[in-house]
Amino acid sequence: MLLKYLFAKNEDIPPGTATIFFGYSSIFWFVIGTGIGSFNAAKLAFPDFVTGTELFAFGHMRQVHVLAVILGWISMAFAMTMMYMTPALGNTKLWSEKLGLWTAMNWNIGLSLGLFLLWMGFTSGREYSDLIWPIDLVVIFGVLLPLGINVWMTIAHRRTQGIYITNWFFGACIFFVIVVFVVGQSAELFNLTGLTEGYLTFWFAHNVLGLWITPVAAAIAYYTIPKLTGNPLYSHRIGHLHFWAIIAFYSTPASHHLLAAPLPEWLKSFASVEGVLILIPAVAFVANILLTMKGRWSMFVENVEIKFSVTGVLLAIPLNMQGGFQQTRAINWYVHGTGWIVAHAHLALLGMSSFLEIAAVYFGLQQMLRRKLYSLALANFHYWFVIIGFCIYWISMTIAGLIQGAGKIYEVPYIDVVIAEHPYMIARWVGGTMVFTGNLVWLYNMYMTAVEGTVVPKGRYAHELAYER
Amino acid sequence: MGWKFDNPLYTLADEEEVNRMIQLWEAEKPGGMWEGNNRLPYPITYLLALIILTAFLITMPIWGQRPTAELYAPMVELMDSPEVQNMATDEEKIAYLTKRAMEVLETSDDSRLPGLLERHPISWLDLQLIAPAIREIASSGGPYGLESYNVIGDQVVLANFEGNWREDGLRERVQPWWDKGFTIDVFYVTYFIIAMVIVCKRLPPYQRKPDMSKV
Amino acid sequence: MLGLSMSITLFFPSWDFRSAESTWVGLDKSLSNGRVIGWSYEDPLVRGDGKPITVILNKDPKTGEEFDPAIRAYVYKPGTPFAAVVNHPDNLGPTVKSLSISKGKIDQAEKSAGAVFIISYADVNGEEWAYVENATATRGWTPSQVLNSTDESQHKYVGKGKTVYITEGCWWCHTLLPEHTQDWQVFGWPPYVGDMNGEMPTAFGSDRKAPDLLHVASRNSSREWMMLHFFNPRLVQPNSIMPRFDYLWGKTDANGNPIDFAKWRKEYDEYRKGLRAYPPEVPEYAPDTEIRALIDWILTSLK
Numbered sequence: 001m002l003l004k005y006l007f008a009k010n011e012d013i014p015p016g017t018a019t020i021f022f023g024y025s026s027i028f029w030f031v032i033g034t035g036i037g038s039f040n041a042a043k044l045a046f047p048d049f050v051t052g053t054e055l056f057a058f059g060h061m062r063q064v065h066v067l068a069v070i071l072g073w074i075s076m077a078f079a080m081t082m083m084y085m086t087p088a089l090g091n092t093k094l095w096s097e098k099l100g101l102w103t104a105m106n107w108n109i110g111l112s113l114g115l116f117l118l119w120m121g122f123t124s125g126r127e128y129s130d131l132i133w134p135i136d137l138v139v140i141f142g143v144l145l146p147l148g149i150n151v152w153m154t155i156a157h158r159r160t161q162g163i164y165i166t167n168w169f170f171g172a173c174i175f176f177v178i179v180v181f182v183v184g185q186s187a188e189l190f191n192l193t194g195l196t197e198g199y200l201t202f203w204f205a206h207n208v209l210g211l212w213i214t215p216v217a218a219a220i221a222y223y224t225i226p227k228l229t230g231n232p233l234y235s236h237r238i239g240h241l242h243f244w245a246i247i248a249f250y251s252t253p254a255s256h257h258l259l260a261a262p263l264p265e266w267l268k269s270f271a272s273v274e275g276v277l278i279l280i281p282a283v284a285f286v287a288n289i290l291l292t293m294k295g296r297w298s299m300f301v302e303n304v305e306i307k308f309s310v311t312g313v314l315l316a317i318p319l320n321m322q323g324g325f326q327q328t329r330a331i332n333w334y335v336h337g338t339g340w341i342v343a344h345a346h347l348a349l350l351g352m353s354s355f356l357e358i359a360a361v362y363f364g365l366q367q368m369l370r371r372k373l374y375s376l377a378l379a380n381f382h383y384w385f386v387i388i389g390f391c392i393y394w395i396s397m398t399i400a401g402l403i404q405g406a407g408k409i410y411e412v413p414y415i416d417v418v419i420a421e422h423p424y425m426i427a428r429w430v431g432g433t434m435v436f437t438g439n440l441v442w443l444y445n446m447y448m449t450a451v452e453g454t455v456v457p458k459g460r461y462a463h464e465l466a467y468e469r
Numbered sequence: 470m471g472w473k474f475d476n477p478l479y480t481l482a483d484e485e486e487v488n489r490m491i492q493l494w495e496a497e498k499p500g501g502m503w504e505g506n507n508r509l510p511y512p513i514t515y516l517l518a519l520i521i522l523t524a525f526l527i528t529m530p531i532w533g534q535r536p537t538a539e540l541y542a543p544m545v546e547l548m549d550s551p552e553v554q555n556m557a558t559d560e561e562k563i564a565y566l567t568k569r570a571m572e573v574l575e576t577s578d579d580s581r582l583p584g585l586l587e588r589h590p591i592s593w594l595d596l597q598l599i600a601p602a603i604r605e606i607a608s609s610g611g612p613y614g615l616e617s618y619n620v621i622g623d624q625v626v627l628a629n630f631e632g633n634w635r636e637d638g639l640r641e642r643v644q645p646w647w648d649k650g651f652t653i654d655v656f657y658v659t660y661f662i663i664a665m666v667i668v669c670k671r672l673p674p675y676q677r678k679p680d681m682s683k684v
Numbered sequence: 685m686l687g688l689s690m691s692i693t694l695f696f697p698s699w700d701f702r703s704a705e706s707t708w709v710g711l712d713k714s715l716s717n718g719r720v721i722g723w724s725y726e727d728p729l730v731r732g733d734g735k736p737i738t739v740i741l742n743k744d745p746k747t748g749e750e751f752d753p754a755i756r757a758y759v760y761k762p763g764t765p766f767a768a769v770v771n772h773p774d775n776l777g778p779t780v781k782s783l784s785i786s787k788g789k790i791d792q793a794e795k796s797a798g799a800v801f802i803i804s805y806a807d808v809n810g811e812e813w814a815y816v817e818n819a820t821a822t823r824g825w826t827p828s829q830v831l832n833s834t835d836e837s838q839h840k841y842v843g844k845g846k847t848v849y850i851t852e853g854c855w856w857c858h859t860l861l862p863e864h865t866q867d868w869q870v871f872g873w874p875p876y877v878g879d880m881n882g883e884m885p886t887a888f889g890s891d892r893k894a895p896d897l898l899h900v901a902s903r904n905s906s907r908e909w910m911m912l913h914f915f916n917p918r919l920v921q922p923n924s925i926m927p928r929f930d931y932l933w934g935k936t937d938a939n940g941n942p943i944d945f946a947k948w949r950k951e952y953d954e955y956r957k958g959l960r961a962y963p964p965e966v967p968e969y970a971p972d973t974e975i976r977a978l979i980d981w982i983l984t985s986l987k
Contacts, residue, residue: 043927044893044925045925047917047918047924047925047926047927047928048918048928051927051928052928052930052931052945052949053931054852054931057852057853057927057929057931058853058856058857058927059851059852059853059854059856059927060852060853062853062856063853063856085500088499088500088501089499089500089502090499090500091499091500121730121851121852122723122730122851123722123723123730123850123851123853124722124723124885125721125722125850125851125855125885125887126722126885126887127855127889127890132722132723133723158499160497160499161493161497162493162494162497162499163499164499164500164502164504165504176686179686183694187884191719191720191768191771191772191884192884193714193720193768193775193880193881193882193883193884194701194704194710194714194775194880194881194882194883194884194886195701195704195877195880195881195886196698196701197880197883197884197885197886198880198885198886198888199697199701201885201886202890203693203694223500223502226502226503227500227501227502232502232503232504232505232681233502233503233504233505234505234507235504235505235506235507235508235509235675236494236504236505236506236672237506237507237508237509237669237672237675238507238509239504240665240668240669240672241509241665241669244661244664244665244668244685245661245665247685247686247689248657248661248685248689249661251686251689251690251693252657252689252692252693254693255693255697257890258861258888259864260861260862260863260864260874261861261874261875261888262629262630262631262874262875262876262877262879263697263700264631264697264700265630265631265632265644265648265650266648266649266650266651266653267650267693267696267697267700268650269528269530269648269650269651269654270650270651270653270654270692271650271693272528273524273525273528273650273651273654273658274524274654274657275524275528276520276523276524276527276528277520277521277524277658279520279524280517280520280521283513283516283517283520284509287509287510287513291507291510324520325527328527328528329528329530329531329534329864330527330528330531332864333863333864336863336864337859337863337889337890337891337892338892339893341890341891342891404892408863408866408867409866410866411866411869411870414870414894414895415921415923415924418893418894418923418924418925419923422925425925534864535864535868589866619868619873621868621869621872621873622868622869622870622872624873626873629873629874629875629876629877631876631877638809653692657688657692660688661685664685
């Protein structure tokens with residue numbers, strides 16, 4: 001239905017088409033990604049679950065889960081929010097709906113192809129850069145660059161004098177992520193080897209989080225929270241601090257992922273200090289958002305988008321406390337490579353980042369479809385399943401990680417660690433499955449919204465209307 | 470874009486610039502939203518200062534260090550003495566040796582050593598296995614001393630830490646308290662703070678609250 | 685701000701990386717892995733094509749002189765792309781590079797003719813340095829000579845084995861990087877600076893759900909144990925959560941008989957229920973299978 005606009009004239013495409021395409025794609029990938037995650041977790045708890053074929057072997061599925069949620073869900077949700085927030089904040093229209101649609105199209109096709117190849121074992125063997133380099137080129141030139149052009153041109157054609165913080169982040173982060181992709185994948189393109197390759201792998205892995213996933217998620221919160229509460233953003237100047245501190249301190253600590261590797265020791269010292277300083281943008285962001293909520297805290301209970309957003313912001317507090325300190329030499333030797341890190345990664349991507357994007361996708365789709373959300377009850381079901389499932393996952397993996405750490409330090413035979421972790425692996429699977437279930441319900445809820453949601457009258461916002469279910 | 474330097478902690482922007490920005494704030498509503506001009510609350514500013522201080526203190530290379538051969542050298546020296554040989558059990562021997570080694574290490578220049586030994590106890594069996602290697606390194610007079618070797622299980626190997634070049638063309642194998650990474654950090658953080666202060670002080674002072682009821 | 689951070693994190697360390705001198709371990713890894721592991725021009729189906737063969741050589745293929753201990757020869761058949769350290773000698777580090785060119789003649793190697801490389805030693809200022817020697821140029825060994833003068837069991841498919849390690853995702857649970865402090869007491873010493881030169885990918889691994897493998901062959905060098913463990917890890921370790929890798933055996937066993945996986949699994953399930961006293965026999969793998977290459981890599985490279 002949306003595809004008919006791919007070859008239409010740009011003027012004939014209704015505003016919001018690209019947003020809707022990206023929005024539903026992202027939810028779809030979220031369901032796929034968490035479904036594979038839940039399947040993988042089952043295999044860790046019960047290794048003989050679906051066995052005997054390489055297609056469903058853990059080693060073939062693990063990276064598909066990771067990249068489906070990072071490039072499918074999170075990055076597409078980012079693109080979706082950019083498609084509606086950027087023009088809204090410039091009091092203008094999206095520069096090219098058609099380009100947006102084609103970007104979404106390329107993205108879905110390229111990612112499906114890339115993940116299919118990964119699943120079949122076509123990999124570069126570099127964590128987070130697993131995609132083979134021809135697919136990396138598709139990501140850079142077919143997806144990120146067109147997305148960037150659309151956002152940059154929309155900002156350039158804005159009808160306001162100032163640029164709102166969200167748009168600083170959007171414009172800058174797309175530029176950064178392209179740079180990060182090109183530098184990170186240069187190891188494959190130019191056959192850079194050895195320590196250089198190992199370092200570039202984690203340079204990419206760190207910076208794609210630091211200059212894309214975390215700041216864009218924060219930028220989304222800078223839009224949704226003031227928008228839905230109606231409060232002005234607490235402070236423009238703290239926004240400056242956040243923005244520049246992200247660039248300064250989140251782009252530098254890459255080598256703290258490789259403290260045990262023989263990288264130059266000064267680089268590790270440098271990175272560890274910078275790693276703690278990531279708390280500066282984090283504190284600025286959390287303070288700015290929570291102070292914006294002043295006087296509107298009742299919405300945390302009453303409004304489902306605010307509920308998701310504020311939960312995401314609150315989860316940023318443990319996230320950054322963990323992240324800042326676990327990478328120092330003092331703590332890293334205990335937790336590195338254990339389930340603690342797995343828990344931390346899910347706190348970042350499923351906890352902090354995903355919750356902010358879920359809120360923005362809820363809000364944006366209702367806005368662009370001009371339809372009220374189909375069911376509040378299902379949305380609440382979604383919220384509680386995702387948050388409870390996530391907490392089960394996070395807590396169980398943190399405990400498993402501490403057990404592993406202790407096993408490492410006290411030289412326990414590894415198999416005893418595996419046995420001790422077994423109950424937590426089951427809990428991990430239960431938690432992951434709850435998240436997956438919640439997302440299935442969300443997909444249904446959003447489908448019904450498009451089909452049967454109450455039409456929002458012109459000039460009104462969806463969140464001003466009462467729910468019917 | 471005028472600058473004003475008479476009260477740099479208040480604002481660096483001149484009156485015209487301040488008024489322009491306040492007006493922009495009050496006249497514009499991008500996407501139906503406003504921005505305030507509040508300062509970071511004082512407690513949070515102190516928190517940031519604390520974070521910067523902590524960042525340097527907690528990353529000092531004290532924890533997560535490898536056991537060096539230097540830790541066990543005093544034990545190796547004493548292990549063949551009659552009083553140790555006369556002890557009944559291995560536990561007694563190693564407890565005695567650890568106590569004596571701790572006394573030696575506490576007087577050493579490197580204050581990290583006692584803590585390291587505490588975190589890396591050794592069994593009598595392992596001590597016997599590594600003793601010949603430690604004696605050989607100590608007596609051979611090679612380019613690296615005991616402090617440059619790590620004890621790994623029953624083996625003594627050259628530390629994989631590679632620091633600055635030494636005068637004899639080899640590399641340092643001992644982790645220093647301070648390396649150029651920290652130095653770069655000091656400059657980098659200072660540069661950031663100066664840049665941030667300028668950025669914030671180019672804005673209208675935080676006492677100037679835009680009146681957002683106008684649009 | 686971004687420019688400054690890029691120079692500190694990318695430009696400054698590049699000087700350290702460039703000065704890293706390759707060790708014997710680094711030379712061995714690079715020469716046995718070939719140009720690159722994972723998807724590439726020479727290996728578009730990621731089956732381990734276009735990789736050299738590591739041959740355990742106990743006598744000179746030309747003169748018949750005995751080598752004791754046996755040495756490793758890295759045989760590049762005609763058309764096989766050379767290792768990154770041969771293609772770009774800068775990867776070797778300055779001293780090893782000059783030795784490998786002046787003494788080892790690696791600049792004379794021709795891809796179309798193939799080449800045999802070995803690792804030799806030279807004395808520089810009283811220190812022993814390992815360098816790459818192009819035995820085709822210095823000793824006149826040809827790839828086919830080396831392969832034909834040795835037994836099949838001396839051929840180690842190391843590059844192909846590492847490809848299997850990468851494509852099967854072993855590195856999602858196993859690491860190749862022993863960590864700080866006590867971890868080393870169990871898993872051995874961590875790599876030195878020059879241990880990775882020319883290796884791609886390094887596949888350190890970041891999420892450890894299983895033991896570190898960097899020195900696994902020093903702890904356990906039994907080919908039979910590896911075979912049982914890969915076919916079904918729970919045969920040798922009842923509590924293991926490692927997946928079964930029985931599909932790496934392919935369709936037929938060493939004698940060319942088809943492997944009946946369904947029957948094996950049924951009998952194994954009966955064994956687990958206590959209906960059989962012993963588990964079914966694990967079939968011997970054929971010489972050209974992925975499992976052979978994987979075990980070759982583990983036992984040859986991860987010492």
